[in-house]
Amino acid sequence: IFGGKDAPQNTIPWQVLLTVGSGRGGGIIIADKWIMTAAHVLAHKGQQVSKDLVKMYVGGTEVGAMINSPLYAESVHVHPGYDSVDDLSYNNDIALIKLGNPLTFRAAVMPVCLPAKDSSYTTGKIGLVSGFGLVNDNGSRILTNRMKYVQLPLVDRKKCNDSFNLLKERKHKVPHLTNNMFCAGTPEGGKDACQGDSGSPFTLTENKQFWVAGIVSWGVDCGLAGAYGVYTKVVEYLDWINRTMQEN
Amino acid sequence: LSDSDTVMHGELHSPQYPEPYPPNALEQWDLTVPEGFQIRLTFTHLDIEASDGCYYDSLTVLHNGKLLWKFCGNENSGDGNHPGHQPILSPGNSLTLIFQSDDSNPERHQNVGFFAHFQAIDVDECSAPETGNGPLCSQICLNTLGSYLCACHHGYELRSDKSTCVLTCGDGIFDEPEGHLSSPGYPNLSPYSLSCQYVISVKNGFTVSLNFSDIFHIESVDSENGPHCLHHWLQVTLPNKEPVKLCGKKSPGLIDTNSSSVTLEYHTDNEGMSKGWSLDYSTGRMKCPMPGSVTRGRVTPSMTEYFYRDHIYVRCDQGYKLMMNTQEIKTFSTVCQSNGQWHLPLPECHIIDCGDPEPLLNGGVTFLSGSQNQYLSLVQYHCNEPFYSLEGDQNVTFTCEADRQWRSNDLAVTKPTCLPVCGQPTQEIRDFLR
DSSP states (O other): OBTOEEOOTTSSTTEEEEEETTEEEEEEEEETTEEEEOHHHHEETTEEOOGGGEEEEOSOSBHHHHTTSOEEEEEEEEOTTOOOTTSSOOTTOOEEEEESSOOOOBTTBOOOBOOOTTOOOOTTOEEEEEESSEEEETTEEEEOSBOEEEEEEEEOHHHHHHHHHHHHHTTOOOOOOOTTEEEEOOTTOOOBOOTTOTTOEEEEEETTEEEEEEEEEEOSSSSOTTOOEEEEEGGGGHHHHHHHHHHO | OOTTOOOSEEEEEOTTTTSOOOTTOEEEEEEEOOTTEEEEEEEEEEEBOOOGGGOSSEEEEEETTEEEEEEBBOTTOSSSBOOOSSOEEOSSSEEEEEEEOOSOOOTTOOOOEEEEEEEEEEOOGGGSOOBTTBOSSSSEEEEETTEEEEEOOTTEEEOTTSSOEEEOOSOSEEOSSSEEEEOTTTTSOOOSSOEEEEEEEOOTTEEEEEEEOSOOBBOOEEETTEEEOSSSEEEEEOTTSOOEEEOBSSOOOEEEOOSSEEEEEEEOOSSSOOOBOEEEEEEEEOEEOOOOOOTTEEEESOOSOEETTOEEEEEEOTTEEEEETTEEESOOEEEBOTTSSBSSOOOEEEEOBOOSOOOOTTEEEEEEESSTTBTTOEEEEEEOTTTEEESSOTTOEEEEOTTSOEEETTOOOSOOOEEEOOSOOSSOOOOOOO
């Protein structure tokens, strides 16, 4: 998380630290046996990782304190529409992991709400992004040991698209922005998610209740001015999520 | 003759007969025939020196040492004592004959002695004159060889003394459900020396009631403690109980024996005066004791008395179960047996137990009222808040019902579910700095 702060204990209890081999990502607790994450955390160039490589950690904000108590996957369910063969298509970047043992919820471990079917993603609304990904330390990117969070506004789709087109003109390779994605961030940059945050939650609040609007998916660089972070738009996947959980 | 020999007839004669008997002869015959017989002695010839009183030679006949006859002479002699041609009978079953001769005989005549036959003759005891004790048989005497038998007319039976007859009474067993009995000759005087036995025996499970008529008269000896049944009595015997003797002039009225068999024995001795008794007997079903009551249960049918073959049932109140010897039973019934006892004791009713309420995942259960898990106990489920909340009605309670299920107010059996609370962390991010 660029430009963020340390998350106090029990403030984002649905945040999951997820490792796949030596890689780090994030996840979101949505039920006592289900973790939601980004598809690209679990699949690369059409290949899904073995569930045995996936370890998850919950209930803390310190990596060191959590790392000795991993949770294991019973099964991994990558969205069937996810295909990133050319590294420029991250549509349907969503996956579900079923835990081997159910979680018992407590102050440090709680689920986030799924969006209502008619949830609105209103431009300018401030969301909360969290994760254990890279942080900006005076111009250097370092691996953090703490959970961070940053608050970012939702960005208008056209504005986001325009910013990416501008980057394309500067010969950046930019993935396609689809209707299953939304953008968040500030034009001046500095506040953003980064590598290691993939799969982590972007939440909005309504009636003092957090609901997961997005999943950290991709971006051009981290914290770059004029470039926004892109998130999987969860509301578009409610049917798939519910069906996957029911069928499994 | 030896004692063991039984001789029924024979002959005897003087020494050397038919030659003259020798002088100084002495011979004795002891004749014995079985008891009940006499000896008939028939002389075919007797020729013994005649003398006055048979002084010189003689044949002496004795019975048990007592002189019966002393014979001598011949049928033509003027003196002596000739038995003649008629046989003589012994008074008992034995005779002793002694023949003796002196040392001289008259030269002109040689006496040849005697020759006689004897035979056992049956005694007709029935024709014998009465002794001081009366006739041998009180009613019918039947002579037999060597003895006699007594017999009785119809309606009488021979008593154990084998000589006297007594009126037949109380013969057989009365096994009909009701009947009538009375003493011989009732209401006239009872015969003497009665020993009548009446056995009333009806089917198991039924009891005999004796209803004596008002005219009741059995000789008694009055005392301060009431009549004593010394000489005449009616004895009532019930199984496993001491016999009771009845006498006096007051009718016992109705006697419920509570037994299926009763023995009545009517006794009179050979004097006194009793007019006897009369009764009607009837039977009823054996009564069982009142079964009592069952706490938290009902005994049906409820009756004032219970008799043989009656069934009773026990049902527990709602919320209670039938227990017999620590075992739960589904139903209970018991029957009044023929011995007047219930075949099973009453069970108990114990309050039912629903068992522990099913545990609730991520929640718990709170007892609101009642003894734990027992009928009508009230519990309420709760979830581990604030992380879980109860699905549906938060105030739903479950009651231990009579069917041993915990049921909610709307009679549902299924326990509630704790749903996770989402998106509401216990700690807020507070960012006061601007």
